[in-house]
Amino acid sequence: MVRKRIRDPDPEILPEAPADNDSGSDDDVDMVNVEFEWFNFKPDIDFHGVKSLIRQLLDVDSQLFDVSALADLILSQTTLGSTVKVDGEETDPYAFLTILNLREHKEKKVIKDLTEYIVAKAKSEPTLKPVADLLSSSAEVGLILAERLINVPSEIAPPMYSMLIDEIEAAVEDNEPYEFTHYLIVSKTYHEIASALDQEEAPKSKKNKASKGSKEIFYFHPEDEVLQKHTLAFGSYDYTKDEGEGMADSKRAFSDMGVKPQGSMLLIEAAKFEGAIKAISEYLSPPQ
Template sequence: MVKKRIRDPEVLEEAPPPKSGADDSGSDDDVDMVNIEFEWFNFKPDIDFHGVKSLLRQLFDVDSQLFDLSGLADLILSQPTVGSTVKVDGEDTDAYAFLTILNLHEHRERKVIKDLTAYLVEKSKSSQALAPLSNVLASSSQVGLVLAERLINVPAEIAPPMYTMLIDEIEAAVEDKEPYEFTHYLIISKTYQELASALDEEDAPRTKKSKASKTNRETFYFHPEDEVLQRHALALGSFEYSKDEGEGMADSKRAFSDMGIKPQGSMILIEAGKFEGAVKAISEYLSPPQ
């Protein structure tokens, strides 16, 4: 059974286990599935620093170089009763996933938050769809920055319990007069677009390359729950990373198909009054059928 430590560290709360999506009674042609028991824990500074920092590096991709990830990980770990890690081999191991929230206004004097906020403001100016975010960040609004990431093979079904627990923990923190009463929630995530391989393009006729370059590329989500969250958004959009890993990156990051992929940053801004409904929608979308 999946478990999560609540604000009293001696008490455990049960959460529904994610479903593998395969029936054990399937035919011999079915892919073998490994049954893994995930466990939810509060953050432990002496255990989780390196795991959280590694997942932050994955979340911010090439632009992770722009931030003090050690400082950001320390800030996350300084609020152990809000947010979750997901592990497989017990509490004293590295996290396979994490989710947390930071009050950008409360921590505005910390350098890592100053740098991160300036970055978000800059990226919000990159498209009209993200324009409202710039005004919110420039105001005195209480913006909760939601940071979530997981290893690539961790199933999306872990997301509903994590978000549900986060809401419960925020409510408990507000009751304890802690600074978690937000006006907006800002989810930082990643999307990607499929690109033709640079090697394939070299062999393609010029007319074909020209046509491919003009084709509108569809945006895909690394995290399926983001597709649900965006339906409740005040502002949302993807943006180009500031750092450039050079030509050929699509070939080095081939995934899911014979096409290359181009990762992008993503921001989803949700008003506080709509966040709980968005989380319920995630549960309905990703929770296994009864």
């Protein structure tokens, strides 16, 4: 169930999410009904949960930032952005989404560090050059951060984004600094690489094929694939920190290949943002 605060008087209904429960039989599958609820940020409740999700979002490069300071800044915006929970407001969030005004907070060290990081990564990828250019200009860029636990269904994303649009409109009406020219979403993708675990036993032909890996981009957040079609700029980049040997294999899931995560950015012009959110709502809507 989508249920959130005063600014959202008409709750929408999100289908209850099924989950597999291993009962010991391949033929018997139990269904677990889950009700998701949307809430404002609560600093005294959400700090550790949001901090953990930020670390998950930024992956190994979260070590480069003061994640506690970033969580505090996010939680200070209690009427902008959302958490998603299952067992009531007093529990840890399963997901969050927020937006930060990079210009408004440019003197805060964590935003300085994050902006420098974003510019450096954008300069490293030709497709992301517009990001670096914008952040060096007078453009008003809203940085969107969104993450959820791995088993949380992607259908929770469209309501979070739709609520954000409404909240930004309300904030602008109240003369708050959220009138953006562009939205920058920091997210993550991955591609498959050859697994070191199977190389010794694999025949030579298979080794040669596997060693090339795959450059096809996969999305941790399915909505990013739709949002990409509405972007001014999109690209993935390698993390600064080294995961360490064997980490790609540890992230294998039902695949013979290893998984190499990367950071990604999606830059969307303000005039196209609402249409992009409508598109992901249509894409992720469950069948009638």
